[in-house]
Amino acid sequence: MRIAFIAHDQKKTDMVNFVTAYEQIFKKHKLYSTGTTGKRIMEATSLTINRFLSGPYGGDQQIGALIAEDKMDLIIFFRDPLTAQPHEPDVSALLRLCDVHSIPLATNMATAEVLVKGIERGELEWRKENLSPKA
Template sequence: MKLALIAHDKKKNDMIQFARAYQHILGKHELYATGTTGIKIMEATGLEVYRFQSGPLGGDQEIGALIAQNKMDMVIFFRDPLTAQPHEPDISALIRLCDVYAIPLATNMGTAEVLIHGLDRGALQWRSIIHEKQGE
């Protein structure tokens, strides 16, 4: 499965804690992240992460493009709802694309933990069926 990991500045430490705690699950999947988040995850865990641009420089849109092509299976996006983001329209578009393409999305630690446990139990295998239909 292909997983996108994104975290706003004030949530990056939460993402690092999450990645460390679930390293044994995340390591079984292809990981993608926006710029700094990806570096921090790699440094903290040693996991291999494909990095896009930072969110404000287009990283959210790059992940959104993969979602629109049905090439992303889950998004974990630790948002900071209390701080204005200059690229808020990109964030809204990313969330909308997850809804349009039925991509599981977590925007906080609690939901992310439910999704990651579901992933580990095989609850997201329906995404593999979609890939098979597309010939991937």
């Protein structure tokens, strides 16, 4: 699976803790992230992350391009709904793309945990069938 991580500033520590907790699952997959989030994850784990630009510089849009090309299987975007700053990535564009292409997107730790446990049990294998619409 191809998994992308994005986190607003106030949620980066939560993302690092989450990925660290599930490192053994994530190490079996191809991982992507916005710049700063990916850097912090790699500093805390032994995972290799394909990093894009930081969110304020368009990293979330680079991930969005891969979603549009059906080259992502899961997005974990820990957003801060209460104190997000204007420079931080907006989840709405990614959410729309994920809905168009039937790609799961978790915006909080509880949903992310359910999806990761599904990956562990092989319950997201339907993505391999490439069910998303084509232009």
